Amino acid sequence: MNERAKELLATRYGTDALPAPAAWTPVIDHLLGHRSVRRHLPDPVSDDQLAAIVAAAQSAATSSNLQAWSVIAVRDPDTRAALAVCAGDQSHVRDAPLVLVWLADLARLAHVAQSVQRPHAALDYLEMFVIGVVDAALAAQNALAAAESLGLSGCYIGGLRNQPEKVAELxxxxxxxxxxxxxxxxxxDPAAPPAAVKPRLPQQVVLHRERYLPVAEQQPGIDAYNAAMARFYAAQNMNVHGTWSVHSAKRIAGPETLSGRDRLAKALHNLGFALK
Ligand SMILES: Cc1cc2nc3c(=O)[nH]c(=O)nc-3n(C[C@H](O)[C@H](O)[C@H](O)COP(=O)(O)O)c2cc1C
Structure with missing residues (x-):
């Protein structure tokens, strides 16, 4: 176990100098193996697998047990193709046999309140929107971990937020x-180049003890990560220009880098979220 833990940690952090913690379990082992996979066989995900995945999703904690999320299982090829277009023409959305769309869902709570003749004005506040988004994310991550434990794999598609109203209509x-x-x-797809485990920032950058670690003191860890990612890009033959820092800076340079999501606040208003 310890040797395997060491190996998994070395891959996760893109370095080979990490002592494995004595605390280790098969669940941790499994989580450290995550990779986003973008090439799939057409073989369907069975209803049995879907039921197990959703049960795992529903086992995530949920704010005040409100369960302010839902998920839509999309198998229909036409709908997948349309979603792929909404997400900026991501071919893996079109080609994967199953696309789960994770929803922040305040409509059911509005209905529940109405069904017992109670007001639901709090639904119009940003806080309730955040609850829905957090609940959906926690459920989704449980689902992905469960799916991976079943031998499936997949990839989150934030690209759906490029066109929220179009997705809602579809x-x-x-x-x-x-x-x-x-x-x-x-x-x-075993014929595609296997997706690799992508290194993460060193723990000393993200794990702060008792108080926030000033960002200037995070810089040595960020430098080490830039070097680890350079090794990763080279090993994967990825044609990435610049370091992880440069790549990340490009993604946050301005509203034009948000692929249409700079209008998300407006889209949410159109979708019935007052966000007071
Ligand atoms: C909320 C969220 C949205 C994402 N959206 C996309 C996406 O639209 N397309 C895509 O190919 N990957 C997407 N990803 C995958 C990330 O690029 C990926 O998780 C990250 O590069 C780390 O790689 P790994 O998951 O293989 O460790 C998304 C990930 C998350 C968590």
């Missing part, structure tokens, strides 16, 4: 429901 979403992201699922 999926028949009522007001107060927002597609936070999609998730492709299927069996990894």
């Amino acid at each position: 999926l028949g979403l009522p007001p107060r429901v927002f597609a936070v992201f999609g998730m492709t699922l299927g069996i990894e």
Whole structure:
């Protein structure tokens, strides 16, 4: 176990100088193996697998047990193709046998309140939107981990937020429901180059003890990560220009880098979220 833990940690951090912690379990082992996979066989994800995945999703914690999320399982090729276009022509959305669309869902709560003749004015506040988004994300991550434990793999699709109203129209979403992201699922195509485990920032950058670590003191760890990612890009033959820092800076340079999501606040208003 310890040797395997060491190996998994070395891959996760893109370095070979890490002592493995004595605390280790098969669940941790499994989580460290995550990779986003973008090439799938057409073989369907079965209803049995879907039921197990959704049960795992529903086992995530949820704010005040409100369960302010839903998920739409999309198998229909035409709908997948339309979602792929919404997400900026991502071919893996079109080609994966199953796309799960994770929803922040305040419509059911509005209905529940109405059904017991109670007001639901709090739904119009940003806080309730955040609850829906957090709930959906926690459920989705449980689902992905469960799917991976079943031998499936997939990829989150934040690209669906490029065109929230179009996605809502395609999926028949009522007001107060927002597609936070999609998730492709299927069996990894063995003919495609295998997706690799992508290194993460060193722990000393993200794990702060007792108080926030000033960003200037995070810089040595960021430098080390830039070097680890350079090795990763080279090993994967990825044609990435510049370091991870440069790449990340490009992604946040301005509203034009948001692929249409700079208008997200307006889109959410159109979808029935007042966000007071
Ligand atoms: C909320 C979210 C949205 C994402 N959206 C996309 C997407 O639209 N397309 C895509 O190919 N990957 C997407 N990803 C995958 C990330 O690029 C990926 O997780 C990241 O590069 C780390 O790689 P790894 O998952 O293989 O460790 C998304 C990930 C998350 C968490």
